[in-house]
Amino acid sequence: MTRGDPVFAAVTAPGTPFEIGETDGVRTFVNAPTDLAQLVESARRFGDRTLVVDFDGPAGERRLSYDDVFAWRDRVAGQLGISRGDRVAICMRNRAEWIVAFLAVIQAGGVAAVLNSRGSPPELVAMIEDVTPALVLADAERAAAIREGGYQGPILDLTQPLEAGNNRPVETGVAAPRDPCAILFTSGTTGRVKGAVLSHRSLITGLLGTQLTGSMVLHNLAKQYGVPVETIMQQVPNQAILLVSPLFHISGLGSGFLAPMLSGGKIAIMRRWDAEEAVHLIEKEQVTQLSTVPTMLWDLVNRAQLANADLGSLRNIGSGGQALPLNLLEEVHRLCPKAMLGVGYGMTETSGAIAQAVGEDFLRARASAGRVLPLVDLQIVRPDGSLCGNNESGEIMVRSAMVMNGYWNRPEETAKAITDEGWLHTGDIGYQDEDGFIFIVDRSKDMVISGGENIYCAEVERVLSELPQVRECATFGIPDDRLGELLVAVLDADGIDERAVIDWVGERLARYKAPARVAFSGGPLPRNHVHKIDKIALRAAWPQLAAAN
Structure with missing residues (x-):
């Protein structure tokens, strides 16, 4: 999807709902309302259609129009x-x-x-x-x-x-x-x-950007098959999404709730992830869209195979956080032959996805995070601030109407995150290839993604350091076939065991932030040339450390 694409030009032409202009140096949808409440109000027209299917009312299942x-x-x-x-x-x-x-x-x-x-x-x-x-x-x-x-x-x-x-x-x-x-x-x-x-502008821009992506997919399918867009739309079933992501995540709030509501879709709410229940709901509610992480997708595939379930209603499956293994892709395609796979890259500070690839675009570069979306400017910079060339890694920076205003009551952190010219430091290290695909290679923000949840090492280390027996500590992620990564900890400490450490963190933070394993170093942790704890060395030594504890 590029601004030079004739289909894109037609969909965003003057007078259309997706007409694009420029305000304050960033591209915006010129016909969009200024208040999210106004955009939400437009969904009233769906009347008696089912909006929410929930399973926690006094009488059990609730269906709300x-x-x-x-x-x-x-x-x-x-x-x-x-x-x-x-x-x-x-x-x-x-x-x-x-x-x-x-x-x-x-x-x-x-x-x-x-x-x-x-x-x-x-x-x-x-x-x-x-x-x-x-x-x-x-x-x-x-x-x-x-x-x-x-x-x-x-x-x-x-x-x-x-x-x-x-x-x-x-x-x-x-x-x-x-x-x-x-x-x-x-x-x-x-x-x-x-x-x-x-x-309001950042959220509205993100939501309308999602609708623009969907419109582009429809128009390109119509072009591919040589039929009117209306013909394609008549064959597309009503949207039904299985809400898996927490609503306090931008993915849950945006793509899991607001975007389907604005399109007249149905939202089936899962209380917590359970593969058996997910398979049941997909069949029962004829779910068409699922945004999840590879961990959950593996669970879903395995459960569907055991139950000989029919997941054929799925038309769109999105994933983020890590590349999908080839064997997982093959199993998903076999179980969901009509599903269009996709990937997205974004963050809370950008109100959702800033890069995306779906269908053939996704399959062309399935290890990528997608292509930059039309209302986003992206640059990759070296430590000295100069721009990187193609295939050269640096920090990803973005400028867009989707970017946050800043951090609440934290002007110093806002100034560090957003430049005077409006560029947001994502903290992610990546590169862009000749075809415009973005690849994420590292995180400058020390973070572990385990089962789709972001766990920030500094937060866990702060809690660990409050243990009186701990002299120093470090946390990091190790590969895990199911969860993607596991958070583990290495401590220089005496008089405490692994279970006590895990419980200490779990009682003070959300349980999923507690380390899955704890090893004890028996002495000071290794340091690098700037005297910081050397997590590269600790990762290399983890098998021996874990075996000794």
């Missing part, structure tokens, strides 16, 4: 009692109430601060205190955890019936494009969580 969700949203929005720009924290696991909460906050002019619901009570309270919300919207379990962490502010448990008679009309005016819309928490090399402030 667009009309149901909008009516519920309006009731909640009327009870928030907030003013434009007020922050409202949302802390729930994936469920219908989360979706309603987000829509209600945006409708009422608030800024949705979405918390990692898997966090420990101290983590949850730290995020809440960072954004000082007017109100916390939670489910019963998270409300109890927040109180356990010592938070005394107002909490509204949306799993309980709303009080009657408290509604007030919501008249907040319209947001400006750069007004804050949502705050999503992310960690960095400091190991401290920080809130990425996404504007």
Whole structure:
């Protein structure tokens, strides 16, 4: 997809919904609304279509139409009692109430601060205190955890019936494009969580960019088969997505919830990943779209083979985080012959994907992270700031209307992340080939991706260093066939065992952040030439260290 492509030129021509112009030095959709609430309101037209299928109501399965969700949203929005720009924290696991909460906050002019619901009570309270919300919207379990962490502010448990008679009309005016819309928490090399402030413009640009990609796929298929686009659209089943990613992730919020809602799709919510349940839901709900990680895709393939299941409804399967092994691709194609595979690369700070490849593009370079999307400028730079050539690795930097405003209440970190010219330091090391494909080769941010979850080593090391028996510590990832990577730790410590270390971290951070294995060095950890702990040497020595413990 390039700006020189005649199909792209036609789809983005003046007067079309995807017409592209320039504002503040970045490309934008000139006909887009300025307020996400306005874009959301356009989905009312889907009326009695099913929007949400959830399995956690008092009577079990819940099916909510667009009309149901909008009516519920309006009731909640009327009870928030907030003013434009007020922050409202949302802390729930994936469920219908989360979706309603987000829509209600945006409708009422608030800024949705979405918390990692898997966090420990101290983590949850730290995020809440960072954004000082007017109100916390939670489910019963998270409300109890927040109180356990010592938070005394107002909490509204949306799993309980709303009080009657408290509604007030919501008249907040319209947001400006750069007004804050949502705050999503992310960690960095400091190991401290920080809130990425996404504007209405950044989220809208990301969502419309997703729709543009879909429109381009349809137009190219029509061109390939020599038929009108309308003919292709008549043959495409109604979108139904299996929501696997947490809604507090940008992938869950954007591609898992808002994008399908704006397209009239159905969202089947999984409480937690379970391959058997996923196979059942794909068959039962005729799921057409699945965005997941290789770990879960392997689980799905293996379970479907055991159950002799029919996954033929799947039309789009997206993956990120690591390249798909060839044998996995072959199994997916066999089970889902009509599915178009794709890959994407993005981050919280860019409101979603900034590069993508689907179908034939994906198969041409399946180890890549895709091609740069049309509304994104990307450059790869050397340490001295000069530009890299083709196939030369450097730090990936992006500039786009999708880029965040900055980090909440962290001006120094914002200044480090975004240049005066608007270029975002991604912290990822990669290169671009002659055909425009982006390849990620390393992370300058010391992070491990395990089972699709980002685990920041500095955060875990900070907690480990609070153990009185620990003199020094290091964490890093090692390859794992199922999870992609496993987080492991090496400690110079006495008087403590592996189980106690794992429990220590698991009690203070989300359980998935605890090391899978712990080894003890028996002395000081190795250092490199700048006197930092040498993780390259530790990775090389890991088999011996693990065997000795």
